Amino acid sequence: MSLRHPERDQIRIESVLSALGNPVRLAVIRVLDAGGEHNCTSVLGIVGVPAKSTMTHHWRVLRDSGVIWQQPSGRENLLSLRREDLDARYPGLLDAILAGVVGDEALEASRTPLPSAT
Numbered sequence: 001m002s003l004r005h006p007e008r009d010q011i012r013i014e015s016v017l018s019a020l021g022n023p024v025r026l027a028v029i030r031v032l033d034a035g036g037e038h039n040c041t042s043v044l045g046i047v048g049v050p051a052k053s054t055m056t057h058h059w060r061v062l063r064d065s066g067v068i069w070q071q072p073s074g075r076e077n078l079l080s081l082r083r084e085d086l087d088a089r090y091p092g093l094l095d096a097i098l099a100g101v102v103g104d105e106a107l108e109a110s111r112t113p114l115p116s117a118t
Contacts, residue, residue, distance in 0.1 A: 003063060003070050008085045011066030013093075016086065019065035020097055024049060025058050032068060032081035033098060039076045 020026055027047045032038060040055065049055055059077070062068040066089075069080045086094050 003072070005063060005069060006066045008066075008088060011082075011085060011089050013090060015065035016067055016090070016093070019061050019067050022058070022061075024055075025062055025067075026097075026101060028058065028062065028079075029067065029081060029094075030098065030101065032079060033083070033094075035081075037071075037078040037080045039073070039078055041076065043079060 020029060024047065028043055031043050031046050040052065040059065044050075044052065044055060059068070059070055059079070063070045066082060066085060069078075069082055071078045071080075083094060
């Protein structure tokens with residue numbers, strides 16, 4: 001099975017931003033940003049999505065936008081972030097998006113009321 005991946009010069013900002021605008025796909029990118037290849041099942045476990053079928057669409061959107069590499073390996077697919085390509089096309093974009101996610105999580109945590117001691 002051969003999967004379509006855009007060449008570096010075919011990666012478009014609107015496709016990347018659209019792909020990363022979904023919370024599930026953004027969570028996947030955070031996992032892949034740690035580096036290396038990850039199989040789909042391990043990513044599902046970390047992200048907390050129970051059904052592989054739910055993720056088929058997300059993998060395709062990320063792959064077609066040029067955000068990830070998806071390579072068949074036996075009965076699994078290996079995923080990796082196309083950081084080098086994204087940084088070459090849009091320097092600092094991925095870092096800014098990932099920093100924003102961390103900042104948003106910190107803000108949400110600060111808004112969560114502490115349990116009352118009764």
